[in-house]
Amino acid sequence: xxxxxxxxxxxxxxxxxxxxxxxxxxxxxxxxxxxxxxxxxxxxxxxxxxxxxxxxxxxxxxxxxxxxxxxxxxxxxxxxxxxxxxxxxxxxxxxxxxxxxxxxxxxxxxxxxxxxxxxxxxxxxxxxxxxxxxxxxxxxxxxxxxxxxxxxxxxxxxxxxxxxxxxxxxxxxxxxxxxxxxxxxxxxxxxxxxxxxxxxxxxxxxxxxxxxxxxxxxxxxxxxxxxxxxxxxxxxxxxxxxx
Amino acid sequence: xxxxxxxxxxxxxxxxxxxxxxxxxxxxxxxxxxxxxxxxxxxxxxxxxxxxxxxxxxxxxxxxxxxxxxxxxxxxxxxxxxxxxxxxxxxxxxxxxxxxxxxxxxxxxxxxxxxxxxxxxxxxxxxxxxxxxxxxxxxxxxxxxxxxxxxxxxxxxxxxxxxxxxxxxxxxxxxxxxxxxxxxxxxxxxxxxxxxxxxxxxxxxxxxxxxxxxxxxxxxxxxxxxxxxxxxxxxxxxxxxxxxxxxxxxxxxxxxxxxxxxxxxxxxxxxxxxxxxxxxxxxxxxxxxxxxxxxxxxxxxxxxxxxxxxxxxxxxxxxxxxxxxxxxxxxxxxxxxxxxxxxxxxxxxxxxxxxxxxxxxxxxxxxxxxxxxxxxxxxxxxxxxxxxxxxxxxxxxxxxxxxxxxxxxxxxxxxxxxxxxxxxxxxxxxxxxxxxxxxxxxxxxxxxxxxxxxxxxxxxxxxxxxxxxxxxxxxxxxxxxxxxxxxxxxxxxxxxxxxxxxxxxxxxxxxxxxxxxxxxxxxxxxxxxxxxxxxxxxxxxxxxxxxxxxxxxxxxxxxxxxxxxxxxxxxxxxxxxxxxxxxxxxxxxxxxxxxxxxxxxxxxxx
Numbered sequence: 095x096x097x098x099x100x101x102x103x104x105x106x107x108x109x110x111x112x113x114x115x116x117x118x119x120x121x122x123x124x125x126x127x128x129x130x131x132x133x134x135x136x137x138x139x140x141x142x143x144x145x146x147x148x149x150x151x152x153x154x155x156x157x158x159x160x161x162x163x164x165x166x167x168x169x170x171x172x173x174x175x176x177x178x179x180x181x182x183x184x185x186x187x188x189x190x191x192x193x194x195x196x197x198x199x200x201x202x203x204x205x206x207x208x209x210x211x212x213x214x215x216x217x218x219x220x221x222x223x224x225x226x227x228x229x230x231x232x233x234x235x236x237x238x239x240x241x242x243x244x245x246x247x248x249x250x251x252x253x254x255x256x257x258x259x260x261x262x263x264x265x266x267x268x269x270x271x272x273x274x275x276x277x278x279x280x281x282x283x284x285x286x287x288x289x290x291x292x293x294x295x296x297x298x299x300x301x302x303x304x305x306x307x308x309x310x311x312x313x314x315x316x317x318x319x320x321x322x323x324x325x326x327x328x329x330x331x332x333x334x335x336x337x
Numbered sequence: 338x339x340x341x342x343x344x345x346x347x348x349x350x351x352x353x354x355x356x357x358x359x360x361x362x363x364x365x366x367x368x369x370x371x372x373x374x375x376x377x378x379x380x381x382x383x384x385x386x387x388x389x390x391x392x393x394x395x396x397x398x399x400x401x402x403x404x405x406x407x408x409x410x411x412x413x414x415x416x417x418x419x420x421x422x423x424x425x426x427x428x429x430x431x432x433x434x435x436x437x438x439x440x441x442x443x444x445x446x447x448x449x450x451x452x453x454x455x456x457x458x459x460x461x462x463x464x465x466x467x468x469x470x471x472x473x474x475x476x477x478x479x480x481x482x483x484x485x486x487x488x489x490x491x492x493x494x495x496x497x498x499x500x501x502x503x504x505x506x507x508x509x510x511x512x513x514x515x516x517x518x519x520x521x522x523x524x525x526x527x528x529x530x531x532x533x534x535x536x537x538x539x540x541x542x543x544x545x546x547x548x549x550x551x552x553x554x555x556x557x558x559x560x561x562x563x564x565x566x567x568x569x570x571x572x573x574x575x576x577x578x579x580x581x582x583x584x585x586x587x588x589x590x591x592x593x594x595x596x597x598x599x600x601x602x603x604x605x606x607x608x609x610x611x612x613x614x615x616x617x618x619x620x621x622x623x624x625x626x627x628x629x630x631x632x633x634x635x636x637x638x639x640x641x642x643x644x645x646x647x648x649x650x651x652x653x654x655x656x657x658x659x660x661x662x663x664x665x666x667x668x669x670x671x672x673x674x675x676x677x678x679x680x681x682x683x684x685x686x687x688x689x690x691x692x693x694x695x696x697x698x699x700x701x702x703x704x705x706x707x708x709x710x711x712x713x714x715x716x717x718x719x720x721x722x723x724x725x726x727x728x729x730x731x732x733x734x735x736x737x738x739x740x741x742x743x744x745x746x747x748x749x750x751x752x753x754x755x756x757x758x759x760x761x762x763x764x765x766x767x768x769x770x771x772x773x774x775x776x777x778x779x780x781x782x783x784x785x786x787x788x789x790x791x792x793x794x795x796x797x798x799x800x801x802x803x804x805x806x807x808x809x810x811x812x813x814x815x816x817x818x819x820x821x822x823x824x825x826x827x828x829x830x831x832x833x834x835x836x837x838x839x840x841x842x843x844x845x846x847x848x849x850x851x852x853x854x855x856x857x858x859x860x861x862x863x864x865x866x867x868x869x870x871x872x873x874x875x876x877x878x879x880x881x882x883x884x885x886x887x888x889x890x891x892x893x894x895x896x897x898x899x900x901x902x903x904x905x906x907x908x909x910x911x912x913x914x915x916x917x918x919x920x921x922x923x924x925x926x927x928x929x930x931x932x933x934x935x936x937x938x939x940x941x942x943x
Contacts, residue, residue, distance in 0.1 A: 111666040112666055112667070115663060235701065262752050264754075323704065326703070
């Protein structure tokens with residue numbers, strides 16, 4: 095694990111609630127969606143919320159027993175914990191129904207890095223990666239100048255031309271380009287940091303390259319825009335499913 | 338002939354007499370006999386039931402006590418309180434049943450009902466219970482109007498509204514002799530309302546009244562209610578859905594309507610913030626559209642901007658800034674942040690909702706899928722941007738909205754033309770409506786200390802006899818709560834002076850709660866005087882900002898000494914905590930929380 099990941103994991107272990115909230119904000123929707131899907135209507139929204147919290151809480155506990163030699167990815171690990179959290183809940187329900195007195199396996203007993211299979215849904219992986227990119231965009235927005243960030247947003251995410259942005263904001267086109275470059279550089283750095291923070295394996299760390307984020311500036315903007323819009327659609331679906 | 342008639346008369350009279358005797362003597366006697374047998378059967382049934390249930394109640398009580406002890410060992414203070422309450426309830430039940438076995442049940446054989454229920458004759462109780470039951474059944478079935486005369490002085494209840502998340506009941510009422518309608522929100526402890534919720538809602542009442550948001554408010558030991566203007570109409574969620582219909586975007590007319598709603602919403606928020614309040618729950622469900630204006634309702638979370646309380650995460654997802662959650666997690670106090678900025682964020686989310694007909698799923702990064710002018714989108718983004726970068730006030734946001742609203746072509750306004758970009762000062766519109774709040778001469782009451790409500794009802798008769806029987810159990814139960822980890826909580830002591838209070842041996846942390854007073858400055862001055870006098874009497878009173886923030890997290894809202902308080906005081910090496918806040922009639926209400934007791938004093942500095 096890289097230094098950023100270990101710092102974040104240490105914060106989780108120390109029960110830093112801000113780190114926990116960050117995790118919840120970034121990956122909560124993807125886990126909720128996956129749990130709802132697996133639940134197949136057997137579990138309600140409130141239970142999904144609880145299980146998502148259990149999953150994230152379990153992550154900080156189980157991390158201590160993580161075996162890097164097994165090569166499980168962060169997303170795989172998270173998905174595996176979520177799956178076992180759900181299994182635990184369903185076992186508990188069945189045990190209650192049967193009243194058999196058979197104690198279901200505890201989460202700790204279930205989770206063992208050697209058992210983590212690589213049966214990861216590709217769509218889930220894409221969502222996790224898009225969540226990382228959006229977390230980086232959010233961090234960039236928080237740190238960048240408001241107008242500069244909006245320039246980048248209008249150009250890269252809303253697909254407006256340089257001329258349109260220039261006209262809307264009453265600034266020259268070269269200024270638009272300068273703002274774009276500055277925010278893009280900032281975002282690139284944030285993406286590296288966020289992806290590193292949530293990566294357990296070299297394969298995960300190399301995801302940025304595979305997603306076209308290490309190419310030319312226009313390709314970078316396009317790749318980020320695609321991931322952002324995919325995540326928007328997913329978040330819309332997930333939140334509509336809850337209400 | 339005469340003798341025949343005489344004989345007939347005698348026969349008739351005899352028959353009549355026999356019938357009368359049968360009706361008035363025989364039947365009642367038979368009735369009494371049957372009643373007696375009925376009572377006898379009931380007596381045996383009740384005796385059997387009570388005798389069986391006494392050991393059950395005692396057993397459960399003991400189990401609960403044991404569980405409470407285990408929780409004390411595990412330091413699960415939240416559960417300790419619940420377990421102790423359950424244990425007490427079980428012991429009281431055992432006590433009541435014992436009284437019934439020896440006194441109440443035998444007396445009932447002779448028609449003497451010593452329980453509290455017997456204050457009315459049985460048939461009256463049945464009529465009353467029947468009426469109440471029927472009314473509630475009617476309400477349950479039809480959600481309709483129940484006339485509950487004298488429920489609220491000067492008002493007649495004409496309907497109800499669905500309750501919100503607070504659990505309070507909401508009534509539509511008419512002031513007597515008028516046809517106007519008003520809404521009353523009522524928290525009744527007997528209906529399950531929680532005291533902390535009541536305290537939270539009652540905090541901003543005076544300020545809200547000055548603002549015209551509420552008409553009057555009343556608080557007593559049983560309930561708290563306040564009256565506010567009634568806006569008849571749909572909430573913004575419904576109205577937005579109608580505006581959008583099946584269209585992919587809002588047309589110019591509807592867009593203007595949306596901006597008018599946003600304008601009135603921001604005008605209202607500006608008034609809140611000027612009055613030193615923060616709504617904290619701005620969302621479409623809390624905005625009623627009436628007379629083409631957006632009326633912000635629900636004062637459930639309204640908080641003074643200068644409050645010294647710790648920030649909470651209350652609010653509604655998607656309309657609540659995630660920064661608020663982060664700050665709350667950090668334990669920041671309300672006055673350490675600008676609460677009005679969180680309202681600005683919510684106002685931006687509401688504008689997004691009106692443009693997109695859905696909530697912003699991704700906070701400030703939420704994209705727009707429907708066509709809308711770039712200028713309006715800019716307002717949404719600015720309002721929902723990072724805490725430090727968003728509009729500094731609702732007024733700044735209002736200036737941008739009004740600039741677009743006053744333009745001939747809404748779509749032609751560029752972000753560059755907005756006052757927030759040009760830094761030009763603009764004259765804002767006057768508020769085009771005034772709330773027609775009917776004035777009430779009745780002075781509002783409230784804000785004073787809550788008397789502790791005794792939820793354990795015991796039967797009045799047979800106390801001595803029953804006490805002899807179960808005294809030992811009760812004694813053992815109550816004596817167990819005298820241990821250091823279960824402090825005896827005393828009640829308000831307003832008859833004596835705080836200056837006669839035994840000086841706590843050790844440091845006393847002062848928590849000044851004047852930020853919520855009607856006149857904070859005057860309150861601070863009074864607190865200073867009281868503190869000075871206490872210091873002169875040897876009290877080691879001190880203030881500490883960090884300790885202040887930390888302690889507010891665990892101090893109970895009722896300002897009682899609980900086992901947790903005792904442990905925390907020990908942990909912080911404090912002899913006591915002195916909480917001073919505004920009392921009634923400009924007095925100071927001082928609460929001294931010590932390891933084993935809590936005492937309240939009303940201090941009149943004059």
